[in-house]
Amino acid sequence: MALPNINPTTTKSWEQLQAHYNDVHNLHMKDLFAQDKDRASKFTINWEDFYVDFSKNRITEETLTYLLQLADEVKLKEAIESQFSGEKINQTEGRAVLHTALRAPITSEFKVNGVNVIPEVYNVKKKIEHFTNEVVNGNRKGFTGKPFTHVVNIGIGGSDLGPAMVVDSLQYYANHLTTHFVSNVDGDHVNEIIKKLDPETTLFVVVSKTFTTQETLSNANTIKEWFLKSADQAAIAKHFVAVSTNIESVKAFGIDEANVFPMWDWVGGRFSLWSAVGLTISLAIGYNNFDSLLQGANKMDEHFKNEDFKTNIPVVLALISIWYNNFFNAESEAVIPYSQYLNQFATYLQQGIMESNGKSVDRNGNAIDYQTGTLIWGEPGTNSQHAFFQLIHQGTKLIPADFIGFVKSLHGNQDHQDKLISNFLAQTEALLNGKTEAEVVAEGTAKDLTPFKVFNGNKPTNTIFVNKLTPESLGKLIAMYEHKIFVQGIIWNIFSYDQFGVELGKQLASKILNEFNGSTVNEHDSSTLNLLNYYKTSK
């Protein structure tokens, strides 16, 4: 069954939301809190180790009622069912979307073309577990008989961002292996990494779903050439493994078939860290921790699938985001983790959110006349407070923000933790309440400076407060955003699982590359032509 394809702007709830927006958009959240002493608890979801407070939003109970009706009108429940049951909801590529199967229990059933994929998933998990243990405990050795000390993940996009973000976020749980990630086709990237490596003790994990990606193949070839300066061809089998759906091309590259970890076309690149694409994660933090990450994600899947929409974390967050994107015309959203470990989290989310929902054609093939995918950006607090928070507090743009924090610190330095969390709470409070002119004057501010020190407040935030950063809680957090992406795609009536928008640039780059290499220069606009010739004559 195909996904429903309802233009959201034609629904009754959209019309109601528009009228409601006209009534409430000037309300100040400060007044909403004053009017309702129970507001915070009414708009909080407590689930497992997650405390999600969405009360600091420019919403009322009526707003939520209409948003929930919108979810019903676009048949969100049916769409969730279609996704989890393995229907080919990635219609433009004719594929099922089953990253949820990768983290499901062994007893579950996920069918693709009538065949349960769970046994295959668990075969690969066994292979990941065995390989990880062999490398971590030093049984698997390099070509001179030394155990591995370094792992290099060679991939880009979904074959890099997810593993890199998770390895960085969970470094507290890391073992003795040092991990590096090479992604950019910029040769300076790979050369800087190579400087840190010893060929005798480095394992290379080449990750590419398609095994056709220019960046990954170039980096893998450069590393292979460097490696072969110290080792012979037979050593490749000991030092290079691959993760791909394209076994033939992996073999052609020279990697032993026994060293290939398969994946499947029903796993999208940006949702693939749960598959063998996460091999580097498993190597860095050990298989048990990798499995806990998957189990956390599975708990969020169950919550998403079964929980009433009103108390369903990904659904509520998605609906609130639609409210700002489509009614307040907010262009972007910030994600601010109050944990240095989550330094790469926003970068990771950029691919998930923007590659999925950056679309302007609906599921009927028609051009869209409403806003879809949000711009996403962010950096950890407290650093970001000293960088771009000025604009969020006093700028002219409305930037809804997710504040993510952890109650417990990992190293247990309570003094730092209290300071961190006091900032975490203070910022959302400041964004909510602002500071009035009267308050500024009462502080003794000179009259001519007063306007500059006023904060309007009324800036929306969600607070996602998690007990502790663990592999399991990180799994839940990532899955939460994955489901938020899905819900928004359903409501916007777009296909979230293709990415044709990345193709044109790739095609033109390969044409231009040929032109650098001597073939006749084709027709270009005058700007590109001048730049191309400037490069050719100056390089």
Ligand code: F6P
């Ligand atoms: O950027 C486009 C894209 O296809 C992403 O969707 C994907 O994650 C990335 O390239 C890498 O692709 P592959 O894993 O096939 O090398």
